[in-house]
Amino acid sequence: MNAANPEKLEIAGRVFESRLIFGTGGFRSLEVMREALAASGAELATVAMRRVDPSARGSVLDVLEAAGVDVLPNTAGCYTARDATLTARLAREALATNWIKLEVIGDERTLLPDGAELVTAARQLVDEGFVVLPYANDDPILARRLEDAGCAAVMPLGSPIGSGSGIRNPYNISIILDRASVPVILDAGIGTASDAAVAMELGCGGVLVASAISRAREPVTMARAIRLGVAAGRLAHEAGRIPRRLYAEASTSFEGIADLGPSSSADRPLRG
Amino acid sequence: MRLSLNGGPLEVPEGPTIRDVLAAAGMEDQRGLAVAVDGEVVPRSEWGHSTVTEGQQVEVLRAVQGGCP
Numbered sequence: 562m563n564a565a566n567p568e569k570l571e572i573a574g575r576v577f578e579s580r581l582i583f584g585t586g587g588f589r590s591l592e593v594m595r596e597a598l599a600a601s602g603a604e605l606a607t608v609a610m611r612r613v614d615p616s617a618r619g620s621v622l623d624v625l626e627a628a629g630v631d632v633l634p635n636t637a638g639c640y641t642a643r644d645a646t647l648t649a650r651l652a653r654e655a656l657a658t659n660w661i662k663l664e665v666i667g668d669e670r671t672l673l674p675d676g677a678e679l680v681t682a683a684r685q686l687v688d689e690g691f692v693v694l695p696y697a698n699d700d701p702i703l704a705r706r707l708e709d710a711g712c713a714a715v716m717p718l719g720s721p722i723g724s725g726s727g728i729r730n731p732y733n734i735s736i737i738l739d740r741a742s743v744p745v746i747l748d749a750g751i752g753t754a755s756d757a758a759v760a761m762e763l764g765c766g767g768v769l770v771a772s773a774i775s776r777a778r779e780p781v782t783m784a785r786a787i788r789l790g791v792a793a794g795r796l797a798h799e800a801g802r803i804p805r806r807l808y809a810e811a812s813t814s815f816e817g818i819a820d821l822g823p824s825s826s827a828d829r830p831l832r833g
Numbered sequence: 834m835r836l837s838l839n840g841g842p843l844e845v846p847e848g849p850t851i852r853d854v855l856a857a858a859g860m861e862d863q864r865g866l867a868v869a870v871d872g873e874v875v876p877r878s879e880w881g882h883s884t885v886t887e888g889q890q891v892e893v894l895r896a897v898q899g900g901c902p
């Protein structure tokens with residue numbers, strides 16, 4: 562993907578040391594979030610846009626700024642292209658970034674993306690100069706559509722948001738990876754460190770994790786575990802795994818094996 | 834005059850600028866705000882002179898914690 566930095570994630574010309582994008586939702590306090598963020602090693606963290614609550618104490622932006630972590634605003638909670646594009650414009654105004662994690666949800670129960678609205682919103686925002694990172698279904702055709710629309714990455718889900726079910730269709734993720742020429746970031750469904758490792762082993766450029774960290778019994782420890790899972794999975798991807806086989810393949814040759822005398826027929830191995 | 838601020842009513846003197854509305858709502862000190870009036874973003878550079886009229890809907894948003902919900 563990137564000849565100059567083969568081992569680094571690059572999105573829209575920006576190089577990241579960490580392949581983990583941190584979702585800030587769901588933490589019981591800003592303090593726990595701050596510690597988990599540090600443990601995750603992430604350099605980019607998502608925030609949502611909501612109505613100002615004058616009584617609210619503390620700001621997620623202050624925590625991110627102090628940690629030196631960049632903000633990736635999202636359009637969480639939007640159900641139409643119109644709402645998502647307006648939210649993206651508001652985020653750009655509020656946060657002085659043209660990066661947007663585009664989410665257009667189809668319904669409340671599944672929180673699955675609405676592909677049609679998503680493509681409409683992506684085209685519009687790319688036209689307006691945004692760097693668009695769309696949260697998508699694990700649909701290879703939709704991923705192509707989003708890339709063709711000019712998105713800087715595609716972010717297919719592993720399984721529904723907050724479900725912690727990992728990657729339900731790794732074959733679709735592999736097809737998306739095989740055909741994409743922009744980074745593929747696995748978004749949603751990660752439940753624990755091994756899920757993140759699987760995503761990276763498949764060849765994903767990165768993963769976005771929110772609930773798996775924020776709702777873990779020990780969020781800070783889980784942030785570290787997922788950081789290591791991402792790193793391990795990436796290394797395994799670069800190392801190249803052995804193919805899956807139905808039968809065994811001996812790692813040691815049988816040549817030169819000692820003749821240790823006749824064995825009784827009961828001890829003889831089965832043939833064929 | 835009365836306008837709608839984040840879904841609730843707000844009484845302000847006639848012909849307020851966006852800045853006046855934010856001050857009336859006690860929101861002017863917060864960082865990272867964005868304002869939309871009737872669904873259109875009003876850039877920060879226009880807050881000092883762009884005015885709001887009776888009955889308009891003003892939305893004031895800021896960044897909060899939230900990745901996947």
